[in-house]
Amino acid sequence: MSKRFLFDGRPVVFEDGQTILQAARAAGHYIPHLCWHPDFPPHGSCKLCIVKVAGRHVSSCAMPAKEGMEVESNTPEINGERRALLQMLFVEGNHFCPSCEKSGNCQLQALAYDLEMTGERFAHFFPERPVDSSHPDVLLDFNRCIFCELCVRASRDVDGKNVFALTNRGINKHLVVNAESGRLGDTDLAADDLAANICPVGVILKKRVGFATPIGERTYDVKPIHIVAMEDGK
Amino acid sequence: MTSHEVPAVPIESIVRKHGGDPTRLLQILIDVQESIGWLPPPALTSVAAALSIPRSRVEGVAGFYHFLHKRPVGRFHLQFADNITERMQGSAELMASLCSKLWVEPGRVSEDGLVSVETTSCIGMGDQGPALLVNGMPLTRLSHQRINQIAELVRREAPLSSWPxxxxxxxxxxxxxxxxxxxxxxxxxxLRAAVALGRDGWMEQMQISNLRGRGGAGFTTAVKWMACRDAAAPEKVVVCNADEGEPGTFKDRVLLTRMADVVFEGMTLAAWAVGACRGFVYLRGEYRYLLESLREALSLRRAENLLGRGIQGIAGFDFDIEIHLGAGAYVCGEETALLESLEGKRGTPRIRPPFPVTHGYLGRPTVVNNVETLAKTCLIALGGGEAFAATGTAQSTGTKLLSISGDCAQPGIYEYPFGVPIERVLEDCGASDIQAVQVGGAAGITLASYEFHRRIAFEDVPTAGAFMVFDSSRDLFEVARNFVDFFAHESCGFCTPCRVGTALLKKAMKKLAEGRGAKTDLADIEWIDRLLKNASHCGLGSAAPNPVVDTLLKFRPAYERRLQSLDFEPAFDLDAALAAARRASGRDDPGAHIGAEEAGQNG
Incomplete structure (x- = not known):
């Protein structure tokens, strides 16, 4: 007899060692997420994947599934909190979707549409975050960083280069690169590194390929993220 | 020194002193800074090279800790404790006075590099404040007279050793x-008493005592110890959490000053119970001044065979203790953040499970206990578990140390059996006309006068030890605002709700304080509180809204009298936005202000 738990009232079968998010995905149920990636261990920073288990909020990407647990995910309460977390991410950075090259391919934007975020609610921070264009092939626009650390993890664990890291703390936390000058051009990042291709938002962009696909025909312009995410495993 | 000169300090020799061990990165950076004064970019590069680790990691760690400086500070670096109790004693005025005497702006370095002045979180001197740290040394009982003397000493560049x-x-x-x-x-x-009982007999006494952790969470110590003892992996570790960062707490400072040996003996008792061979004290950077005396106490214990190999002649009972310094990060009091910091990393709390008792320091089974908890184990070893459990309440056995500060005649350390009512404590410390008590620090609970019959106990009012008293002259909004600013300053920034939520709360409280709040702001505050409580990654974020939640509930008029009668008031302040234009035009007359002009027209 396989083990199962209830996901929004429906039974989901799981194997020992699977997290709630993994088991739900395998059963065809989408849970919103930004910092989680199928090829990496759970990170747990964005908190978009929060669900309620026995009245308590937990990160579904990190919480092991347990026999008989009752998980609430796609409810007005949880989606309302997820929307507020998105609003927080929008106001702490500088996100101008209409002029962003990532528009239509951006997971933050796609999730905002999916969760029906119609405004930012909170006051904007308008932080000063200079752009780094020193690298011949890759542009860094820190204005859009959501601190998912996927580039940090990809560079460290897959590329073996440690090009990216986070420094400072709290609202002043920010991305740095592995060079005394602080310039990406002085690191050994290559355009085909995983770290240069994993950003879910518009921080790490390839130069000279901008707008190759017109806005309106891009990934999330065509299908909502809760469909795309289940198709390509991301 | 300019930022691009290569420092003349032998960074390689500092790294060598630490065995070239990257887990000692934080300790290495502290030492490098002690010799250079700050951490210039080339120094970070040299540290990375000497340790063969990426520079990005070194920069990540250097930026995390408030006491590590990636930009120059003055040769005299003065940090005023900014907890609410020091504010109530006039710390802000004292700091402004010192800054004006020394011609320096807060947060900046004077032109000649002589001095810099800033605020820092509570430094554990709440009973003898206002206080500050000068180059890491605590200076207590500040007064205007003392500030004058300090300004003079700094101007003369008198070395600290020559200060009174x-x-x-x-x-x-x-x-x-x-x-x-x-x-x-x-x-x-x-230790001899516990060894005589045997490992199992000693654990049994711990169980009978029902001792619960004194760091605030109140987890049963024996359960933690048994889980660590039963964990399969070898090389177990005992960590003493001396990162006493909760605002208004200073009892661990007193224990480490007076009874360090009892604390070390408690660590050794834990090692005996769980079979650990390695011990760490994680000492908060604010208590750096205790380091030498603590190290001396450890050497004495080694000389007496109370630490080292074959303790008390028992083959295989090998245990030693080293002290690691923190560097100004409250979040490192959270045990998994503390372990990250012990490993030389940024103090970001880990995902749990797994818990430290099975996967702790470097993945080894690890017991993390508070200073007071460890000291109390000596009482159990000496008198037995039953005698220990005879005091206090059934669910909260033994005594509790309270750090009392604020509006009372006798601030200081009070040890009570658990179960003592708040009103009894207030009477003993000479407090009268009291409207509120903050128990458990910024993360704790705000009690109003109608709750003073409640008792200090895990089942009623739990506490790590802070007990801050506010008389009827105090503004509870200012108290809550001080704690909100504290959490925003101390958030590690890992998870969205805490990183952004604490910053948003800080902005919302500022807006209210400036008299520009509206009812919608209170609704926003309550919404942010809920997100923090529900979605945060660790206890810092989920406790951050406590002071606001409590004061909004119990002292709502303190908020409402700051509101404009409007339903909505924008956060954007047009007049403030024109400040740059006023500076450029050299004008500051009433006509150059938006509000003033309108008032003039209306009048």
């Missing part, structure tokens, strides 16, 4: 002693 010793006097202020504070124990006595 009474400036640096730190008193224990023990006002009420019970079982622990009146303990007089010869080194080794508790």
């Amino acid at each position: 010793p009474e400036f640096f006097r730190v008193d224990d202020n023990i006002r009420r002693a019970d079982a622990l504070l009146s303990l007089e124990m010869a080194p080794g006595a508790a």
Whole structure:
């Protein structure tokens, strides 16, 4: 007899060692997420994947599934909190979707549409975050960083280069690169590194390929993220 | 030194002193900074090279800790404790006065590089404040007279060793002693008693005592110890959490000053119970001044075979303790953040499970206990579990040390059996006309006068030890705002709700304080509170809204009298936005202000 738990009232079968998010995905149920990636261990920073288990909020990407647990995910309460977390991410950075090259391919934007975020609610921070264009092939626009650390993890664990890291703390936390000058051009990042291709938002962009696909025909312009995410495993 | 000169300091020799071990990165950066004064970019590059680790990691760690400086600070670096109790004693005025005497702006370095002045979170001197740290040394009982003297000493560049010793006097202020504070124990006595019981017999006494963690969470110590003992992996570790960062708490400082040997003996008792071979004390950077005396106490214990190999002649009982310094990060009091910091990383709390008892320091089974918890284990070893459980309440056995500060005649350390009512404590410390008590620090609970019959106990009012008293002249909005600013400053920034939520709360409280709040702001505050409580990654984020939630509930008029009658008031302040234009045009007359002009027209 396989083990199962209830996901929004429906039974989901799981194997020992699977997290709630993994088991739900395998059963065809989408849970919103930004910092989680199928090829990496759970990170747990964005908190978009929060669900309620026995009245308590937990990160579904990190919480092991347990026999008989009752998980609430796609409810007005949880989606309302997820929307507020998105609003927080929008106001702490500088996100101008209409002029962003990532528009239509951006997971933050796609999730905002999916969760029906119609405004930012909170006051904007308008932080000063200079752009780094020193690298011949890759542009860094820190204005859009959501601190998912996927580039940090990809560079460290897959590329073996440690090009990216986070420094400072709290609202002043920010991305740095592995060079005394602080310039990406002085690191050994290559355009085909995983770290240069994993950003879910518009921080790490390839130069000279901008707008190759017109806005309106891009990934999330065509299908909502809760469909795309289940198709390509991301 | 300019930022691009290569420092003349032998960074390689500092790294070598630490065995070239990257887990000692934080300790290495602290040492490098002690010799250069700050951490210039080339120094970070050299540290990375000497340790063969990426520079990005070194920069990540250097930026995390408030006491590590990636930009130059003055040769005299003064940090004023900014907890609410020091504010109430006039710390802000004292700091402004010092800054004006020294011609320096807060947060900036003077042109000649002589001095810099800033605020820092509570430094554990709440009973003898206002206080500051000068180049890491605590200076207590500040007054305007003392500020004048300090300004003069700084101007003359008098070395700290020549400053009047009474400036640096730190008193224990023990006002009420019970079982622990009146303990007089010869080194080794508790250990001999526990060894005589055997490992299992000793654990049994711990179980009978029902001792619960004194760091605030109240987890049963014996359960933690047994889980660690039963964990499969070898090389177990005992960590003493001396990162006493909760605002208004200073009892661990007193224990480490007076009874360090009892704390070390408690660590050794834990090692005996779980079979650990390695111990760490994680000492908060604010208590750096205690480091030498603590190291001396450890050497004495080694000389007496109370640490080292074959302790008390028992083959295989090998245990030693080293002290790691923190560097100004409250979040490192959270045990998994503490372990990250011990491993030389940024103090970001880990995902749990797994818990430290199975996967702790470097993945080894690890017991993390508070200073007071460990000290209390000596009482259990000496008197037995049953005697220990005879005091306090059934669910909260033994005594509790309270750090009392704020509006009372006798601030200091009070040891009570658990179950003591708040009103009894207030009476003993000489407090009258009291409207509120903050128990458990910024993360704790705000009690109004109609709750003073409640008792200090895990089942009623739990606490790590802070007890801040506010009389009827105090503004509870300002109290809550001080704690909100504290959490925003101390958030590690890992998870979205805490990183952004604490910053948003800080902005919302500022807006209210400036008299520009509306009812919608209170609704926003309550919404942010809920997100913090529900979605945060660790206890810092989920406790951050406590002071606001409590004061909004119990002292709502303190908020409402700051509101404009409007339903909505924008956060954007047009007049403030024109400040740059006023500076450029050299004008500051009423006509150059938006609000003033309107008022003039209306009048």
